[in-house]
Amino acid sequence: MQTLRLKSFVSKGEACHVAAPMIADDRLLHVHRHDFLELFWVLRGRGIHWINDGSRELRPGILVLIRAEDAHTLGSADGSLQIVNIAFSIATWKYLQRRYFADKADLFSPQPIAQREFELTEARRIELQQAAVELRGGVRNRAGIERFLLNVRHILQPTDRTESSSQAPDWLIRACRAMERPENFNRGTRYFAQLAGRSPEHLSRALHKHLGKTPTDALNEHRMSHAAQRLATTEDTILDIVLDCGFENVSHFYKLFRTRFGTSPRRYRLRQKQIVGTR
Numbered sequence: 001m002q003t004l005r006l007k008s009f010v011s012k013g014e015a016c017h018v019a020a021p022m023i024a025d026d027r028l029l030h031v032h033r034h035d036f037l038e039l040f041w042v043l044r045g046r047g048i049h050w051i052n053d054g055s056r057e058l059r060p061g062i063l064v065l066i067r068a069e070d071a072h073t074l075g076s077a078d079g080s081l082q083i084v085n086i087a088f089s090i091a092t093w094k095y096l097q098r099r100y101f102a103d104k105a106d107l108f109s110p111q112p113i114a115q116r117e118f119e120l121t122e123a124r125r126i127e128l129q130q131a132a133v134e135l136r137g138g139v140r141n142r143a144g145i146e147r148f149l150l151n152v153r154h155i156l157q158p159t160d161r162t163e164s165s166s167q168a169p170d171w172l173i174r175a176c177r178a179m180e181r182p183e184n185f186n187r188g189t190r191y192f193a194q195l196a197g198r199s200p201e202h203l204s205r206a207l208h209k210h211l212g213k214t215p216t217d218a219l220n221e222h223r224m225s226h227a228a229q230r231l232a233t234t235e236d237t238i239l240d241i242v243l244d245c246g247f248e249n250v251s252h253f254y255k256l257f258r259t260r261f262g263t264s265p266r267r268y269r270l271r272q273k274q275i276v277g278t279r
Contacts, residue, residue: 001071006036006089016088016145018135023047023074023081031073037108038066038087039152041120041128045080049073051113058083061125063156065116067108084132088145096149107156118156122180123225127155129232130261133271168210171196175203176211176218185222186246189215223247224260231269238265 009017020043031050041063049056049064051072056064058074058081066072068090074081097106107116120128131151134144175196179185184195192215193200200215207213213221223245230241239250247253257265 002030002032004032004034004036006034006087009087010140014140015092015142016086016135016140016148018084018086018132018140020082020084022079023076023083024079031071033071034066034068034087036068036087036089037093038085040064040066040083040085041125043082043084045076045078045082047074047076047081049113050075054113056113056117061120061122063118063120063128064113065108067110067116069110070113086132086135086145086148088149092142092145093149096146096153100150101153104157107153120155122229123221124155126225126228126232128152131155136271169206171198172203172206172210179219180222180225182226182244182246185219185226188246189219192219220256221260224257227253227257227265228261228268231265241265 042058042060044060047058049058051070131148135148178195179192193203196203227241227245230236242250242253261268
């Protein structure tokens with residue numbers, strides 16, 4: 001069985017490899033192992049991940065962590081599968097685990113592949129894409145991959161403050177999830193309270209206590225996540241996206257978007273297309 005080696009993919013001064021291949025329907029990648037760690041997530045399409053004598057379905061939003069010992073390959077029935085995969089040394093991950101997360105479970109520890117698969121929400125997918133921008137832009141040194149991996153760990157295992165939100169009551173969690181949909185967040189904070197089955201004042205107090213935000217903050221986060229997803233995956237005009245997100249004031253939309261993502265909607269779209277265009 002072939003063993004892929006990181007030194008075959010990286011140039012001098014680089015500490016990782018980044019690619020976004022299409023998995024064609026007329027070929028199947030050879031089953032292989034690595035001398036490095038790898039993670040990949042599905043951008044679009046569906047396929048099969050054959051790993052360690054088993055198989056797993058792949059669909060958009062699935063993120064998978066691959067150990068060096070894993071024997072695996074990917075296939076696509078119709079050539080529609082596209083992934084982003086990032087390879088890095090075992091030593092890099094061990095350093096981060098030892099320095100920052102010695103008291104936490106190791107994401108790359110030996111465990112069944114089902115426990116190293118994650119189905120990302122739309123908001124988490126956007127966070128992951130944002131974290132990959134720097135690597136895609138060519139910053140593939142040790143500092144670049146460390147920043148990326150720290151972001152990945154936060155996305156997959158949030159900080160204690162974020163975890164505290166899991167103590168929120170079920171009615172609040174259900175309402176927040178429902179408000180992720182455009183047909184709901186476009187109806188405003190009063191509808192948010194209706195979905196929660198609580199008064200606007202009760203909802204406001206609960207959001208502040210458990211999530212540290214106001215109802216308006218929560219709605220705008222959903223709106224920005226939706227806008228980012230539309231920018232990354234469609235050719236819709238920015239104005240159409242602004243209106244679809246329920247904003248009448250374009251400048252206010254731009255201000256919120258820049259605060260959330262650190263760049264303009266146009267530049268965000270260009271960066272996302274660069275990531276998708278990686279080979």
